[in-house]
Amino acid sequence: MTTTLEPLRWLEEPAKVLVEKNNGAVRAYFQVTVPRDLTAMCRGRAVEELPRILSILSPSHHLLAALVLDHLGGVTPPDLARNLREALLHCQVFRHHLRKLYFLLSAYGNPLAEPPGPRGRQDLSPVPRPVLDEAMEHLGLIQEAATILGGRSDHPLTSVAGGVSRFLKEGHYARLAEIASASLAYARRLGEFFHNRVLAGGRIFSELSAVPSVQLASLTYDPAADLIGVVDASGQAQETFSPEEAVEKLAWHQETWTYQPFLYLKARGWQDLSASDHAGCFFVGPLARLNRNREIATEQAEAERQRLIEALGQPPHYGLAAAVWMMLVELLEAGESLVALCTEENLSGPEIRHVPQAMGEVAQAALEAPEGLIFHRVQVDGQARVLNLTVFEAASANNALRCLLTQAVMAEALTQSRPFNSAQRSLELGLLPT
């Protein structure tokens, strides 16, 4: 017997789940139904176009592609450009996490339904409508900041080889500072809402806790050391390697039943998803950053991380509640970082670019994006046209996790004789942080 679950809410990639049940055994497939096509789309393009083209993956890919151009041109952007790019990245972290948290909170009813009138039925959702409204109001604000910094919030424009393409204007400094301050205050309020209404127990917490988890190794990028680090499933730090080594250390695996390839650790090999051992598989994202177990540089975010550790114990964690909590931690971190960065002193300066004199042949870079570690490697010809492009994006890095989670959720649901729509809902929640 086969059942298809489609659509899955809140996923960026078109995907569906196919569940096969034979003699009590369950096999669930998480299928991404559109080819990736990235290399084909970019091969032959002028390399300077990559920040704009790859931004369709996520705004962080715009920033990373520009970083690769810096390396290709052998230049370091001036401080002003670095600050502008960093501020844009913090905006994108805030935006990404807030949208995910909005989706989570909107799961308890139709978020767009009109509120009941004075005599209407009382709203029984555990999330009051004003909470959703305020989340989206602040999403709008942070998108305004991202637009000021990046030209557009969804597909930014301003990061170019050696810096950024324009100075901010006079009115921008005050507006960015205002948004940064409002965002931090909001992150604190939202955190308290989660503590009081979600993490303290009740319907939402029960549901989050009931979603099965999958224990895998995780990968993160440390920009200070310029190293990618591997933490195994038991929480032990394993090897580190530089972005230059990434294409040697990681490899692709392809299955016929999904267009999305799987990234895995080459040294540990690819293990079939139905096997019990998945030493070669890993994941990236907020939970991977939690499992790295490093102090966070900003005060309030670090205090919140400690609160998480006190409540849930030392990392590693694999549960959905920990992933959601870590997004709250990073929301605070992004807010604090924006407050610190968004001053006229930091966002103004004499130069916005160091113009490259020539382009090399090969360059690569990694970035810890809101959705997790991402990596680009580009090889160009004599006219700086793209010959080869390798892009490790979060969807490929988390593909094994998504598939294993799908299998775990569906197997558990069928064991417990839960209806498919209930299992689908658990899966949608479980996939949200990935």
Add this chain to the structure above:
Amino acid sequence: MKKKRLAIYTGTGCKACEHAILDLHYQVNPLTRGADLCFWPYLLGSTWNELEKAERCDVAIYAGAIRTAADAEAAARLRDKADLLVALGACAAFGGLPGLINLVPPADRSESDQTPDAEGPALPEAREKVAAVPSLVPVDYIVPGCPPPQNFLWALLQCLLGRPGLLSRISFAAHRLPEALAQAATAGIPPRRGAVFAGERAVCASCSRIKQEKRFTTAKRPQFLELDEGLCLLEQGLVCAGVATREGCGGLCTGVGAPCRGCYGKAENIIDPGAKLVSAISSTFDAEKPDEVAKIVGDMVDLSGTFYRYTLASQCLLAAAPPVAAESDSPAAPEALAAGEEA
């Protein structure tokens, strides 16, 4: 007054267009005042079965390009089910960035050297060519942009869903629209079929950069050029598609120092945006001898990928599928669409 039934769907593309609609709900005016959101898989988890069983939709919005048989089938189903179909964003309207893969033969598109095991369930077949929605099914309206700006989206909804609770922020909706569309949005009535919710002239008409009729002797690449903040990018030697692209963005990209790449499609009265760009750019060459012209042209790279960045699948006369006429009796059969045949 009964609310209009609105369906929203994305084929192949990012979800920026759908996020733009969600933002509109919160930042401009709640959509539910004028619309019954009867189908929105990404946000509400609506299924195709629910759509099939329900009554007809008044308006369906399709975002994203047509990459697979499933995308084509979705476009055909929405066309069948809705009175009005809107192509939202550059991918749906013109093929968008995914259309660039049409430059690569299918056999060369694979990213993996590995031959996968032929086990497990099937996938929707990838079409040989990425297509824009209008080349498969008749489309009533287009909102271009990557992603489309809020005011044009709002103007579209004012026109197609128009009802007292929804009519608001009129000046915001009408901003940068041609007069006929602005008036339709103001009145809350649908404009002529086929209307594009954007300007009519080229981006240059609203670009703030100063043009000096300057000519150039070498084509420049942005990474090597220290930009003059206020001067026309084309006249600084950069390839900028503003001269062939429909306005409406207000010169957003050129305003931040990034050359236009044409996400609004060709301007009114232009037949092929690439041909227009060849003509416009070559007229700025400061060259008299063939070898001087050849030198400038030789410095330009990837002209097809630049001139048709968002429109290769639909507006390049040599490579595109023409749109299906709105007057045609019915859209192509889903089986034919799935096989990759343009109508």
